[in-house]
Amino acid sequence: MIDIPFTLDQLRILKAIAAEGSFKRAADSLYVSQPAVSLQVQHLERQLDVPLFDRGGRRAQLTEAGRLLLSYGDRILSLCQETCRAIDDLQNLNGGTLIIGASQTTGTYLMPRMIGLFRKKYPDVAVQLHVHSTRRTAWSVANGQIDLAIIGGEVPPELKEDLEILPYAEDELALVLPILHPLATVNVLQKEELYKLQFITLDSQSTIRKVIEQVLTKSGIDPRQLSVEMELNSIEAIKNAVQAGLGAAFLSVTAIEKELQMGAMHRVAIEGVEIKRTLCQVRNPNRYRSRATEAFCNEILPLFSDHLAVASAASI
Known part of the structure; x- marks a missing residue:
């Protein structure tokens, strides 16, 4: 030996x-x-x-x-x-830890609700939530530091063969305007009217902005000709800026459910354009999968997949 x-x-x-x-x-x-x-x-x-x-x-x-x-x-x-x-997992979910990863928007607005429901059912399981970029989150799953993750961006190519990547739900990105904006009285804009708006966005390297620009380009809209009033580094900052009347923005419906229900901003559709991204569930098939992980995947994730679809329809 x-x-x-x-x-x-x-x-x-x-x-x-x-x-x-x-x-x-x-x-x-x-x-x-x-x-x-x-x-x-x-x-x-x-x-x-x-x-x-x-x-x-x-x-x-x-x-x-x-x-x-x-x-x-x-x-x-x-x-x-x-x-x-x-x-620890042999204790039938009477202990142990579940470690979940998420990219920024999902981790901020969706995961806390998921974890809250899970904790009600399994109060003895400790839950950790790690919110980072899609790339960092994917690497953490690959390294075994995270049990599973829900991400909205592209998994690094070098990890795709090592990870189990499953489509989870569609996350719609809605165009919202300040409630006192001149166009806040209409429900549908023509494509060319986008060039008249002042936009508030995330920085050009953000995953969400890249998705938006790709969809707009495919729909015949040139993102380079849109007027960007300011770039901010968080979704909350963008939401506050829209409500303050500083401009329009594309935001995930999961991030603006409350604001739309309260009438704090106005959602408007674009004729012939629908901007969606696929949220994916990411796991490492070569790592031990705990009972807590299985319970979260089987009992919690399906509920919120349906919730995303309902939220998207209800906010129109």
Whole structure:
């Protein structure tokens, strides 16, 4: 039997130093002393007979051997966590943790309602929600850091063969106007009338904006000729700007249900144009699938797939 020249604690220390960039900050994050961290690294380097850090600079930089060990160490620690969760899962949903990922709009407006319903049914299961970009979320699923995710963007091509990607629901992006806008008295606009509007948008690299521009282009509308009044970095900021009368915007119906019901903004259709994107459920088929994950997928997700369709129709 081969002696393993490192411990899980040493792998955790290595990961913390790489993340924090210094031995001191790593020690603080792990609630141990800096000498203890330094001593463990020295033992690890002695056991492996290779240096793991370049100690010449101000920031702790991994050597090639250090980067290799960190890569395998991440996988080992992830598998250890998965093992513990699989054992906890034997308790028939009387404990354990469900980790869900989502891209920005879905994570902000849809997931909290899903989690609320799940927690009512399974109050003993702890739920974590990680809201990040589609790319980062997909990588977290691939690495086993997230059990499942609902995303609205494109999964990175290099991950498509490793992940299970299932269409989940259609999310409609509606054109909304301030309630005092001159065109707020009509329900349908002609395509050419879009060029008369002042738009508030997310930045040009956002997934939602790319979807909108692609659909408009296919519908014979040139997005480059639309007048963009301002670019904001959040959906909430755009909603507030529309309600303040600063311009029009394309927003997901999941994000504006309350505002439309309250009459705080006016939704208007575009003749012959419907802007939708497909939300996808993403899972890693090679990872252990807990009972909590199965319960969420089988009992919660179908309810909100129907809810999205109803919300889209009701907001017209």
